[in-house]
Every structure is written in C-alpha cells, then in structure tokens.
Amino acid sequence: MLRGTPFPSAYRAPSTLCRRCFLRSVAARRQQARYVSTSFLEKQNEAKIKWDDRAKLIEEGKIPHLWDILKERGYVKDIAGTEDQIRELMLRKRIGVYVGIDPTAPSLHVGHLLPLMALFWMYIHGYRAVSIIGGATARIGDPTDRLQSREPITKSDMSMNITKMHYQLKRIWLNVEEHARRHGYEKEPRIWGRALFNNSQWYSSLSFIEVVSRLFKGMRLGPMLSRETVKRKMEKGDGMSLDEFVYPLMQAWDWWHMFRKMGVRMQIGGSDQYGNIISGIEAVKYLRDTEPDPSEKIPDDVLNTPVGFTVPLLTDSSGAKFGKSSGNAIWLDQFMTSSFHLYGYFTRRPDADVENLLKLFTFLPLDDISKIMELHKQDPSTRHAQHALAYEVVALIHGIDEATEVRDRHRGLFSKGVFHSPLVTFPTDEPSTANLASGFRVDIQLPESLILSKSISRILYAAGLADSVTDGNRLTKHQGAYIGGAPGQPSATNRGMDYGVLTYTPIKNWFPQDTKNFLIDGKLLILRRGKHFIRVVEMVSDAAWEASGMMYFGEPGTGRVRMLREALVDAGKDHDLSLLNSAEAREKFLDRAEALYADEGGPLLRGLPSEPHPPVAKTRARQILDQSFRTYALAGSGAGATKAKTAEIDSILERTERHLEDQVTRLVSREGHLKDKKRRRAERAQAAPMFKKVHV
CATH class of the missing domain: 3.10.290.10 (RNA-binding S4 domain)
Known part of the structure; x- marks a missing residue:
C-alpha cells in the first residue's frame, strides 16, 4: 500500500507523494559525491614536492629555466603579458599550455609544426600540454590576415579533416615521447600530462545564452573594431560577417573552459595569432573576475593570470607564409607529401637558415647542433646539417624506421634500396603501430x-x-x-x-x-x-x-587466384603446342602453367618490388594482385590509376608469356635431347661387339 507523504511546497509539486517517489526526487536533487583515492593525493603531493625542488634549483642557477631555453632556441616572438609574469608562473606552477588548430584542411602542414614544437618542449619539461582541434570554430573560420571570407566546409569534409588531423596528432605525440627518451627525458607517469581535444566536445552542450550573458556582456565594440584584421577586411576585403567578428571570442571561450577545468594558463600560437591571444587574455580575465558561483571563484593572482606568446612565422625562400591558403604547404600526410619529399624539402634549406631550423624543429641539444654545424662547415657540399635536420623532422612525423629508410635512399642518390609500398590491408602478421x-x-x-x-x-x-x-x-x-x-x-x-x-x-x-x-x-x-x-x-x-577501373577486395568476378589461373592458361593457348610431339608433353606443359601462380620462387614473383614483410599465409596470386593495387593507389584515382593498374597487369602477363615460351623451348629441346640420347645409346649397343673384339 502506498502512503501519501507531505511534499514541501518549495519543490512546487502536489501536496502528497508516495514514499518511493519522494525518496527518488530527493536523491535526484542531492549533490553527487566524488571520491579521490589516497594514492592519487599522494602522487599529487609527490609531484608538488618535485616541482618545488626544481624551482629551487632554477633559482640557484643549477638548471636553466625553460623560458630561457625557449628564447635561446628562437621560439619566442611576441609576448602576451609580461616576461616577469611568465617566468614566475612557469617557475611556481605546473601550468597547462595549449595550441589550437582548426581542421580547415585534410592534413597538418609544416607551418603547424612550429607552435607544436614549443608545446612539445613544455611537455617534456613536465607541464600539462593540450592540443585542440577546432571542430566548432572551423565552422566559422579564423578571418585573421584574410581579405575574403572562407568557403563553408561541408559536414563530410569537416568529418574527414577532423579524423585525419586527430590521428596525425596522436602519432606525432607518440613519437615525441620516443624522441624525449632518445635525448634523456624520462617520462614520469601521472606527472607528465597531455591531452587531445575537439572543442565541439564542450560547444555541443553549451547554451548560447550562457556565452552571451557571461562573455559578450563584458566585451566592448570599440577595441574589437580597432583590431587590424577587422579594419583591413572591412576596408579592403569583402566585409566582416558577424560570425567572423566574434571568432576571437569563441576562441577565448575555449581558453576559459580549459582555464577553469584543466588549469590551462598559457596559449601558444603562430605570429598571426597575437591579436586573438590578446583578446583571449582580456576575455579570460573578465570571466574569471565576474564568476557568479562563489564555490568556483578563481583568485586574481600571478598563479592564475592568463599569458601567451607567439612563435616566428615560417616562410619559404621568397618570404611567403607557408599554408593551405598560400598554396605552398608541405603536408605531414604521407599521401599528400611523401616522407621522401618531406625529407628532400629540409635538405634543400639554405645554409644560412639550417642552424636556426635545427634549433626550432629538433630536440637536439644546442651543443650537438654546434658540432653538426662545425662538421657542415668543413664540407658544405655534403649538406651534413640539412640531412641531420631532415632526419629529425621525418622521425618526429613518421617514426625512426621511416626516417632511416628515407635518409638511406637520399644518400644513395635516390637509391636502389628496398622501397616499402604503402599498406593496403590491416597488418595481421605484425604489430599495428x-x-x-x-x-x-x-x-x-x-x-x-x-x-x-x-x-x-x-x-x-x-x-x-x-x-x-x-x-x-x-x-x-x-x-x-x-x-x-x-x-x-x-x-x-x-x-x-x-x-x-x-x-x-x-x-x-x-x-x-x-x-x-x-x-x-x-x-x-x-x-x-x-x-x-x-x-x-x-x-x-x-x-x-x-569508369574508374579500380577494384576492391572481394569484388565479384575479380577473384585473384581465378584471374591468374585463367591468365596463365590463356597465355599458354597463344603458343603452338604442336611443337610438343606427345600428348604427355602437352599435359605436362599445361600442368606447369596451372601451377605457376603458386610457385614460391617462380617468375611471377621475381621482378616485382619485394614487400617489407611478405605475408606467409598469402598465396603468390594474392601478393601479385596486391602489388598492382599498390601501384595504382599511389597514382590516385581516375584515368591515371587505371593506366597504372593496366600497365602492371600487362607486365605480369608479359613476364608470364616469356616464361611460358622458355618452358616450351626447354620441353622441346629436352624431347630432342632424349631422342638423340636414345639413338646414340642404340648405336653404341650395336657397335659394342666390334669394340669388344678389337679390344681382345
């Protein structure tokens, strides 16, 4: 039986409610308890003690301040805040720092790598490093340094860009940790921290009215209209739309979200992002000082001051900015700029620039860079410094093994070494790294x-x-x-x-x-x-x-073994089998053609580029067809792909025909040899008594 229970009028509900429903209602309103393990607190306390000890060593001059390292290597161009604030903040607190990238292209490029390198340096020195993919902000597009508005990005293109950039950054972060170990920086578990986010994660659940009431209310139009980007686009471009106008505020909200949730106190950006960083600092300070919830109030002190800096702009030999808009981007996707051409780009850098690039794009200690430059000056024609630079960059983006292979190919004059074709299928016979x-x-x-x-x-x-x-x-x-x-x-x-x-x-x-x-x-x-x-x-x-002429695995009518078997038999039919005098010889010839596709050392395998790790479980037929898939995959889709695939199959059939011709010739020759041998044996048998008589 359900008993009526008085229900407080404060809940604005009927005056009575069953006991079970009442308890559920009260439980729903109760604050959820969160528990922290003692081991976590101990680890945090241990990390704080280590950080304080490190600060003492820096103050005593026994180890360098990371800010001095960043400046010495050339990462610092413009500072948002004061240098004293930044030095004190980095010394006293294991702050969070972030770099944001909008997915407006299907790949990162070399220009993105420079602010990321500064972020990587902070990570391997113990700071919390956050990389952000702007899935929400990219829907507007940063108007900085643009006179024309960006074309809207379709949902499918946006999804592709986000997916590809996400996994590029994941791979690079794993390589950063490997490079840190190479150069003596051992990762401290649960102390070193890094994260990769998409700002759509918080924008998708954010109320528009919250942004308007919290942030827009404190921003004044005068300073925003006086920004150089706004004035240039309104006077010389196609005008400034409202979404482009508030883009810096959206970027500022990203910072505010990470400021209060993740302890991010610093932003790093390219030199063209200085205005957005300044706007972000003003916005974060305003939101910090006007926080309505007393329990989330953040004090205004040096440890809670937002700061930032920009890195130098990376330009080509003509002084043009690198990037998608400029049309001269060097992509970090192997299928847009191969690792071979990425390596080649850095080996072509002028001698005057290579030392600075070694400081910016590698984790090599400055003493090692000095030694590299000394060796380079002894014989600049060897381009020793450029090769060192290219090797380190390719290793960071694509891994040590790929960098070693590409370096060997370049040093061997585009060498004769083994070329590892791109993977076509998921690797089931080796770790999927x-x-x-x-x-x-x-x-x-x-x-x-x-x-x-x-x-x-x-x-x-x-x-x-x-x-x-x-x-x-x-x-x-x-x-x-x-x-x-x-x-x-x-x-x-x-x-x-x-x-x-x-x-x-x-x-x-x-x-x-x-x-x-x-x-x-x-x-x-x-x-x-x-x-x-x-x-x-x-x-x-x-x-x-x-029309594309492409094939996919398992496509009806394209069974690999069946295709090769039919091709071999058809090739055999083109020859005059009457040269084989007996039915037995013809049968042997066709049996040989039938078995060719499975021959481990046969002519169908010889002459094809060898695979780095030949799958033992695969038949020869599958390996050959896989190779033709790789050939036209490299060429891309369309007519070029069709021609490449056709050429590969034609070459296979041509080699097969040549082998079959050799087989016919050998079989005919063997039959003739057997007849001659039989005739000579008979002649010797007839002459044997005469030889015997003469001998006696």
Whole structure:
C-alpha cells in the first residue's frame, strides 16, 4: 500500500507523494559525491614536492629555466603579458599550455609544426600540454590576415579533416615521447600530462545564452573594431560577417573552459595569432573576475593570470607564409607529401637558415647542433646539417624506421634500396603501430552497391580492414572494429555523427540497410580497426566506380587466384603446342602453367618490388594482385590509376608469356635431347661387339 507523504511546497509539486517517489526526487536533487583515492593525493603531493625542488634549483642557477631555453632556441616572438609574469608562473606552477588548430584542411602542414614544437618542449619539461582541434570554430573560420571570407566546409569534409588531423596528432605525440627518451627525458607517469581535444566536445552542450550573458556582456565594440584584421577586411576585403567578428571570442571561450577545468594558463600560437591571444587574455580575465558561483571563484593572482606568446612565422625562400591558403604547404600526410619529399624539402634549406631550423624543429641539444654545424662547415657540399635536420623532422612525423629508410635512399642518390609500398590491408602478421598506420591510405572510394546492399563484414574486407569476409564477421561478433556514429545507439536508429565531432560506436553484424544511417552527408563512412588504422570511405555511384577501373577486395568476378589461373592458361593457348610431339608433353606443359601462380620462387614473383614483410599465409596470386593495387593507389584515382593498374597487369602477363615460351623451348629441346640420347645409346649397343673384339 502506498502512503501519501507531505511534499514541501518549495519543490512546487502536489501536496502528497508516495514514499518511493519522494525518496527518488530527493536523491535526484542531492549533490553527487566524488571520491579521490589516497594514492592519487599522494602522487599529487609527490609531484608538488618535485616541482618545488626544481624551482629551487632554477633559482640557484643549477638548471636553466625553460623560458630561457625557449628564447635561446628562437621560439619566442611576441609576448602576451609580461616576461616577469611568465617566468614566475612557469617557475611556481605546473601550468597547462595549449595550441589550437582548426581542421580547415585534410592534413597538418609544416607551418603547424612550429607552435607544436614549443608545446612539445613544455611537455617534456613536465607541464600539462593540450592540443585542440577546432571542430566548432572551423565552422566559422579564423578571418585573421584574410581579405575574403572562407568557403563553408561541408559536414563530410569537416568529418574527414577532423579524423585525419586527430590521428596525425596522436602519432606525432607518440613519437615525441620516443624522441624525449632518445635525448634523456624520462617520462614520469601521472606527472607528465597531455591531452587531445575537439572543442565541439564542450560547444555541443553549451547554451548560447550562457556565452552571451557571461562573455559578450563584458566585451566592448570599440577595441574589437580597432583590431587590424577587422579594419583591413572591412576596408579592403569583402566585409566582416558577424560570425567572423566574434571568432576571437569563441576562441577565448575555449581558453576559459580549459582555464577553469584543466588549469590551462598559457596559449601558444603562430605570429598571426597575437591579436586573438590578446583578446583571449582580456576575455579570460573578465570571466574569471565576474564568476557568479562563489564555490568556483578563481583568485586574481600571478598563479592564475592568463599569458601567451607567439612563435616566428615560417616562410619559404621568397618570404611567403607557408599554408593551405598560400598554396605552398608541405603536408605531414604521407599521401599528400611523401616522407621522401618531406625529407628532400629540409635538405634543400639554405645554409644560412639550417642552424636556426635545427634549433626550432629538433630536440637536439644546442651543443650537438654546434658540432653538426662545425662538421657542415668543413664540407658544405655534403649538406651534413640539412640531412641531420631532415632526419629529425621525418622521425618526429613518421617514426625512426621511416626516417632511416628515407635518409638511406637520399644518400644513395635516390637509391636502389628496398622501397616499402604503402599498406593496403590491416597488418595481421605484425604489430599495428601508429607509425605503420601512417603508410595506410586513409581516404578511399567504394561503390554504392557495396555500401548500401552488402553486409558490413564485406565492407570491412573491401576497405582493407579485414583479411577476409570471415575475418570481418569475427570482428563484428567480438566488436573489434568501429564506425563513426552516435555512441550507444542501435544501428537501425543511429543518428550518425554530429557536425564537427568525431565519435565512434562498435560495429555489429546489422542488416545491410542499416549502414546508410552512418553515412555523413549521404556519402562518407568512417571505419576504424585498432587504435590507429582508419578508413574514410567515400561512396561513389556504380557507374563512376566502373569508369574508374579500380577494384576492391572481394569484388565479384575479380577473384585473384581465378584471374591468374585463367591468365596463365590463356597465355599458354597463344603458343603452338604442336611443337610438343606427345600428348604427355602437352599435359605436362599445361600442368606447369596451372601451377605457376603458386610457385614460391617462380617468375611471377621475381621482378616485382619485394614487400617489407611478405605475408606467409598469402598465396603468390594474392601478393601479385596486391602489388598492382599498390601501384595504382599511389597514382590516385581516375584515368591515371587505371593506366597504372593496366600497365602492371600487362607486365605480369608479359613476364608470364616469356616464361611460358622458355618452358616450351626447354620441353622441346629436352624431347630432342632424349631422342638423340636414345639413338646414340642404340648405336653404341650395336657397335659394342666390334669394340669388344678389337679390344681382345
């Protein structure tokens, strides 16, 4: 029996309520308790003691202040705040520091690397480092130094850009830790801290009225209108839209969110970001001083002062800024600027610039840089310093192994060494590392008939994320692969990814018609296996797919073994088999043609570029077809890809025909030799009594 319980009028509810509902209502209003383990508190206290000890050593001059290191290496151009504030803040507190990048292109470029290098230096010295992908702010676009407004970015392009940049930054961060170990900086667990965020994470749940009432109220139009970016765009450009006008305030809100939640007190940016950093400091100070909640009030002191600085602008030999807008970007994506050409770009730097670039783009100690320059001056023609610079940069972006291989190829005059082709499928026979994933092409195309009417297991196989359809079924059964979509929602009703965010949900063996719910803008699927291997699949019409001349794994009518078997037999039919006098000889010839595709050391394998790690489980037929896939994947899609693939297959058939001709010649020659041998034996047998008589 339910008993009525008086309910306080303060809750604005009926005067009576059942006991169970009353208790639930009270529990819902109760503040949720959060508990912190004693081990965590002990670790934090230990970290604070270490930091205080380090500050004493800096004050005594026994170790250098990181700010002095940054200035000595050339990272500091303009300062937002005072130098005394920055020195004191960095000395007394393990502050957080961030760099933000808007995903307006499908890859980072060398220009982005410079502010990131300053962030990496702070990370390996124990500061909390945060890198931000501006999934929300990129929808507006930073108007700084622009006279024309940016073109709107579609949801599909935005999703692709965010996905590719996210995994690029993850790989680079892992390489930073490897470089830190190489140069004597050992990571302290739970003390060194880094994070990678997308600002859509907080903007998607942020109330517009909160931004207006908290931030816009304290900003005055006069100072904002006097900014050089605004004046130039209004006077010489196409005018300033309201969203572009408030862009610095959105960037400032990012800083405020991290300021109060993550302890971020410093921002680093390119030299063109100085105005936005100044605006951000003013906004954060205003929000800090006008916090309405007493429990979240932050004091106005030196340890809670927002500061920032900019790095020098990276320009080419003509003085032009590097970047997508300038059209001279050196991309960090291997499929947009190969590691070979990235290495070559740095080996071409002028002698006058190379020492400064070594300080900016490497973690080499200054003493080591001085030694490198001394060796370089002894014989500048060897470009010793440029090679050292290029090696360190490629190792940071693509890993030590890739940098070593590319260096050897450059030093061997574009050498004869083994060229490691890009990965086509997920590596099942070796660790799926982040650097290995950099050679895995992210964006591919697949036909509409496959995406909309075939199982998700077959799509995983076609995309190269599964070794077979069976492997794809196993992945879906054990939820070992993921698809870009709304987390926690069933496939039949999944609303897909929101604009500007990157979220995944495990792939299950759903009905083929459910896959369309995960399409972005009706044409893009984002798939992932493991931590680093992703495919951004663009769905194209069947007619466009047919015209491209491309093939996907498991495409009907393109079985690798069947194709090669038929090609070998057809090649054999082109020869005059009547040269083989007996039916037995002809049968042996066809058996040899039938077995050629599986010959481990046969002519179909010889002459092809060797693989870095040949999969033992794969047949020769599959390896050969994989090679032709790689050839036209490097050329891209379209007519060029078709020609490259056709040329590769033609070369395979040509080598096969030559081998078959050799087989025919050898078989005919062998038959003739056997006849001659039999005839000579018979003649010797007839002459044997005569020889015997003469001997007696």
